[in-house]
């Protein structure tokens with residue numbers, strides 16, 4: 001595995017160079033399409049984006065981390081094939097992440113020097129995870145860093161001041177969700193959550209309620225997402241209903257949409273009612289056919 005190290009470093013650096021060099025062309029294209037006329041205040045130097053990871057580490061040092069995984073695995077007597085797979089997986093993650101980071105960073109920097117650009121819009125490429133889909137089409141000022149996770153391939157589209165006032169134009173999370181296959185929806189959000197969204201639940205609420213390790217309370221009982229069974233949550237909801245208790249978000253975190261679906265999926269009317277009660281849906285029109 002060591003023998004491919006120099007090639008990998010070179011490949012990443014070449015990808016960085018290409019990604020950075022493309023940024024000004026991309027920006028110019030978007031500005032042209034938007035009818036903007038101002039010239040940039042400065043030009044982007046693609047070479048400056050080469051050789052460093054987004055966190056400031058040398059690309060070569062970053063790649064050493066990947067090889068470190070391989071070496072440690074071998075020391076622990078992990079079979080050669082498995083150790084290699086582990087190291088390569090890390091390597092691919094670093095390569096993809098750094099290449100995408102460079103591309104975004106270059107667009108970011110290249111846009112800062114354009115007087116006509118007010119900010120950027122997050123552009124999500126499918127397939128994507130639920131968190132990214134939730135941010136699709138959102139507008140950010142350039143003072144805002146790009147939210148991303150390892151291997152995230154979301155990109156940013158420069159937005160002119162005029163487009164900013166219009167509120168952007170690309171796909172909303174809901175539109176993006178609607179364009180996905182059922183399998184893609186299930187994979188991005190989880191089966192229960194995807195079903196809840198199909199039933200009319202708000203994507204933002206579904207995703208935010210899934211924060212790892214979140215503990216919430218319903219019906220006066222505290223439980224974690226994994227611990228509760230369908231039967232259990234049915235009882236919680238029953239108790240809440242008997243109490244005539246209106247759910248108040250300020251008081252308790254809420255059950256995930258997945259739990260509601262798991263507990264109530266067979267009863268669409270009840271499901272819609274509970275999804276609305278816990279703030280997952282907000283329109284009366286959201287009652288599924």
Ligand SMILES: [Zn+2]
Pocket residue numbers: 128129130131132133149152153
């Ligand atoms: Zn993502």
